[in-house]
Amino acid sequence: MASLLDILSYKREILTQLLLVATILGAFSMSGVVAILVGPSRDRLHQFLFSMLCVASLTFIFATALDAVLLPATGRKANVNLAPERIRTLLTLCDMVVWTVIVGALSLVTAIAGFGFVFSRRLGYLICGIATAVVIVLFWTFRALSHALA
Numbered sequence: 057m058a059s060l061l062d063i064l065s066y067k068r069e070i071l072t073q074l075l076l077v078a079t080i081l082g083a084f085s086m087s088g089v090v091a092i093l094v095g096p097s098r099d100r101l102h103q104f105l106f107s108m109l110c111v112a113s114l115t116f117i118f119a120t121a122l123d124a125v126l127l128p129a130t131g132r133k134a135n136v137n138l139a140p141e142r143i144r145t146l147l148t149l150c151d152m153v154v155w156t157v158i159v160g161a162l163s164l165v166t167a168i169a170g171f172g173f174v175f176s177r178r179l180g181y182l183i184c185g186i187a188t189a190v191v192i193v194l195f196w197t198f199r200a201l202s203h204a205l206a
Contacts, residue, residue: 060143060147061135061136061143063147064130064135064143064146064147064150065130067130067146067150067151068127068130068131068150070150070154071123071126071127071130071150071153074119074123074153074154074157075120075124075127077157078116078119078120078123078153078156078160079116079120081112081116081157081160081161081164082112082113082116082117082119082160084164085109085113085116085160085164085167086109086113088105088109088167089106089109089110089113092105092106092109093106101170101173101174102174104170105167105171108163108164108166108167108170109163109164111159111160111163112160112161112163112164112167113160115156115157115159115160115163116156116157116160118156119153119156119157119160122149122152122153122156123153126149126153129146130146130150162191165187165190165191166187168183168187169183169184169186169187169188170184171183172184
């Protein structure tokens with residue numbers, strides 16, 4: 057039981073950080089949605105960028121809302137008397153926030169990678185390559201972190 061509470065305390069720290077990150081990235085994504093929405097271009101590239109930014113915005117909004125609801129519920133004092141199954145449910149919901157932010161970040165990176173093609177094919181391939189490298193390093197870091205914490 058104590059180890060579950062320790063894990064929940066750790067996840068609470070993550071939620072505290074992700075609340076600000078998801079809010080800022082959600083606002084950034086929404087500004088991209090609005091910019092494309094009021095722009096004159098309606099070609100396939102802009103439709104793709106619009107779609108990716110909408111996915112990013114919606115996932116960040118969901119993550120922010122769920123995070124804001126979960127944060128008070130994950131306090132150690134509030135959970136000392138909870139059954140282990142309920143603590144595991146809270147941990148699963150905390151994981152959902154993390155995965156939602158990851159999906160939003162990947163959608164945002166995909167949209168940013170696609171913006172290079174707005175200017176030229178050559179710049180588009182360059183930005184896509186950089187975005188791919190960023191995603192590979194990010195997943196390598198996630199994997200290393202999961203091994204370190206296991």
